[in-house]
Amino acid sequence: MTSTTDDPLVSTEWLAAHLGDSRVKVIDATFKMPGVLPLPIDDFRGAHIPGAAFFDVDAVSDHSSTLPHMYPDGAQFARDVAALGISDGDTVVVYDAGGWVAAPRAWWMFLSFGHRDVRILEGGLKKWRAEGRAVEAGDAHPKPGRYGAARLDANFIRGQAQLVANLDAKAEQVIDARAAGRFDGSVAEPRAGLRSGHIPGSRNLPYNQLIDSETGMMKPLADLRRVFESAGLDLARPVVTTCGSGVSAAVLTLALYRLGVRGSALYDGSWSEWGLEGGPPVATGAA
Secondary structure, X not given: OEOOOXXXXXXXXXXXXXXXXXXXXXXXXXXXXXXXXXXXXXXXXXXXXXXXXXXXXXXXXXXXXXXOOOXXXXXXXXXXXHHOOOOOOXXXXXXXXXXXXXXXXXXXXXXXXXXXXXEEEOOHHHHHHHOOOOOEOOOOOOOOOOOOOOOOOHHHEEOHHXXXXXXXXXXXXXXXXXXXXXHHOOOOOOXXXXXXXXXXXXXXXXXXXXXXXXXXXXXXXXXXXXXXXXXXXXOOOOEEEEOOOOOOHHHHHHHHHHOOEOOOEEEOOHHHHHOEOOOOOOEOOOO
16 A cells, blocks of 8 residues: 655746746646635636646536535546646646645546646745745636546545445545544534534544644655554555545645555545435544
């Protein structure tokens, strides 16, 4: 389950040096909870890295599902990313506003659909602007790319039935990226209609514990390892990450990947599915 670490992060220096490369495509995947303003697209229009296109997590999703931003099928993913100017063989660099919330989700989606050459900008737009680097405003109008057939590798994600089966089998560890209050059930969920608590047997590791609060950068690998181990995770065993709706869970997935862990999966529906009334069992309190 572990492999030689292939760190997917790229520096602002690297991106600045490669912005003129026609095979390097930059996307802004900034995401916010429903009701939080300004909208991510409006932030993008206000300032984004030159040449970037906006990757809307809600748009690149299965619109037939009542759950938020569930994975689309391969045909839709290929159409959507081609519309962003991305072609087969391009190096895709994903960033977000600087909070690490959604760039990892987009990165994991590209990997899930077989696009291996995808990277995340370390520090995101926040670091880019703090260094005084150029930004531009307005909508993006990318020339459509040529993206062939994309096929989802189901090993990258998990569904509710698999997580229910795992309650007894316990073949995979489940780790939840939500804040402690949401995990233990002492704080109401921000999405209406959801029960409070967590998947029985899961562990809690709020994703912001992986980020250095002073620099906004992801913590060094040795620190990441200690944080996961302190949360009770065995890095030699299979792992499924989860969160509120399958977005911030990918921050844990990214950190695991940086530690050389391969074969982890993301629960796509996460608590927006599990927490529905009448759903599977819910646990409360600390893990």
